[in-house]
Amino acid sequence: GxxxxxxxxxxxxxxxxxxxxxxxxxxxxxxxxxxxxxxxxxxxxxxxxxxxxxxxxxxxxxxxxxxxxxxxxxxxxxxxxxxxxDQFYRSAATAWKQAQLAKTPGLQPGERPDFPADQYYNPPQTELQSEEVVSESAEERVVVRTYAFTKVGVTYRKDAQGKFTLVGDTQLLAIKANPYWxxxxxxxxxxxxxxxxxxxxxxxxxxxxxxxxxxxxxxxxxxxxxxxxxxxxxxxxxxxxxxxxxxxxxxxxxxxxxxxxxxx
Incomplete structure (x- = not known):
């Protein structure tokens, strides 16, 4: 339509x-x-x-x-x-998050086991187009990764050895609305x-x-x-x-x- x-x-x-x-x-x-x-x-x-x-x-x-x-x-x-x-596409963002959580074995915090798998929003994120550091402190670094149809925020924190390590806190920030996957x-x-x-x-x-x-x-x-x-x-x-x-x-x-x- x-x-x-x-x-x-x-x-x-x-x-x-x-x-x-x-x-x-x-x-x-x-x-x-x-x-x-x-x-x-x-x-x-x-x-x-x-x-x-x-x-x-x-x-x-x-x-x-x-x-x-x-x-x-x-x-x-x-x-x-x-x-x-988080605006018009917030339902797609929820479906994306559930798809990400379902990839990890076992029930994850925030995962909804009753969410229908055929309604996941799971566009390909195999080829990274760009990566930008949007904030950084002594202990934490936040990066925005851009893929073909998604912009994803990921967080790194320093480990015991003082190296930034990726943590599981990922967030869908934006969806490509044209063309749409x-x-x-x-x-x-x-x-x-x-x-x-x-x-x-x-x-x-x-x-x-x-x-x-x-x-x-x-x-x-x-x-x-x-x-x-x-x-x-x-x-x-x-x-x-x-x-x-x-x-x-x-x-x-x-x-x-x-x-x-x-x-x-």
Whole structure:
């Protein structure tokens, strides 16, 4: 589904996906979510037709099943975005912590043995991208390690020999929210009468949301993932660089978009 950011980044393009059609990480709601750092352009509530026409934006998302990623796009751009783990993604942070505790034999302090293993948030942390010392004293050193999808805080303390030694106090500080790691298939209901793997809802509530005042101009599901350039073409329809109608140059060749495209 598509959202206007929710509390992850209000006004951004939010891409929501589910592995079970229900809740995630033991939370009340589904929480697998990619979000753009950029926000959808806003126009005034009393804007005239010309301003509304100039304010259209293309929101999109792509699920890459092979790479276990979902990416949100605004006007064909999918920028990297990190979110603090104690905010919108706090349920994922809990699922990450439970996954870490479960790796150590025996019941660990804070471990919840009833936490469902299929709801762990456990992105790969095999390749360290960077490591930064954020605080240090005579007895303790705190380091932030950045991996592909997580930023983890680890603590070192001096041992009896005076050497800094890693202790078990690790904390998930941030989650990469775009692209977002998702190592499942898209949930598909058991039968067609119960729905499909992709649904479009709340269209009738356009301009009624408490988090977004907007008009929905159209929704499209393509038979393949569009490239960033193709989404940028969609975003340019009917506009010149000055924001005015640009005639035939802005007409999108829909036959080309609907044609199969070889994987790069």
């Amino acid at each position: 598509m959202f206007a950011g929710l509390s992850a980044n209000p006004g951004g393009v939010g891409a929501h996906i589910s592995d079970n059609g229900l809740a995630s990480f033991g939370d009340t709601y589904a929480r697998h979510f990619a979000i753009t750092p950029e926000k959808i352009p806003a126009v005034a509530p009393d804007a005239g037709p010309a301003e509304v026409d100039a304010g259209w934006a293309v929101a999109g998302f792509v699920f890459d099943n092979e790479r276990n990623q979902i990416a949100a796009y605004l006007n064909g751009v999918s920028s990297e975005f990190w979110s603090d783990a 998702f190592n499942h298939d898209i949930y598909a209901p058991p039968s067609a009468t119960e729905g499909g793997p992709f649904t479009i809802g709340r269209v009738i509530h356009s301009n009624r949301s408490s988090t977004l005042a907007a008009h929905i101009g159209g929704v499209a599901v393509y038979n393949r993932a569009l490239s960033a350039a193709e989404m940028q073409t969609l975003a340019a329809i009917g506009r010149s660089p000055e924001g005015e109608a640009s005639g035939e140059d802005a007409v999108l060749k829909l036959s080309e978009l609907n044609a199969p495209r070889a994987n790069p």
